[in-house]
Amino acid sequence: MDGGHGAEDLFDTIILADERFRGEGYQEGFEKGTHRGLxxxxxxxxxxxxKLSSEISFYYGFAVTWKCLLQRNPDEKSRKRLKVLEALLGLIQTSRLDDPQSEKLQDSTEKLRAKFRQVCSMLSVPMDFKDYMKTAAGTSF
Structure with missing residues (x-):
């Protein structure tokens, strides 16, 4: 038996084991990374x-509250404000916000935010949802 030939077999075994372990390590790392990423x-x-749900719920509650308050006043100014509030409520109800994969989600959200800013301006209410969240976060019961 040739002693040199056994050394080559041992060397091949080491190389193959190294490649196998590297492949197994890569596969294990890939699986763990995928799981963690998900x-x-x-x-x-x-x-x-x-956060988005809280924001939209706030807009809805805001609009409903102001609508109730303004319906008590029969003047022209209140009627105009009510129309804008109705537009905000309609936008909230027709927006497709339940599908996170929707391409229209970002567009719908931006339209709602713009309409909310318009309503605040018409009502002369310096309100921003982000300010509301800061206030709510600082509240403790």
Whole structure:
């Protein structure tokens, strides 16, 4: 038996083992990275969705409250304000905000924010949803 030939077999075995372990390590790392990416993506999506939902709910509550207040006044100024509030409420109700994959989600959200700013301007209410969130976050019960 040739002693040199056994050394080559051992060398080939080491090279093959190194390649196999590298491949297994890559596969394990890829699987763990994919799992972590999905978990982090879900967490980010849920957080973003909750913030958007809170924002839209605030706009809805704001509009309904002002609508109730303005309906008590029969003057022309109140009627004009009511029309803008109705437009905001209509936009909230017709916006497709339940599909995070929708291409229209960003556009719908921007339209709602713009309409909310218009309503605040008409009502002379210096209100921004971000200011509301800062106030709400600082409140403790």
């Amino acid at each position: 978990r982090d993506g879900r967490r980010h999506g849920a957080s973003h969705g909750a």
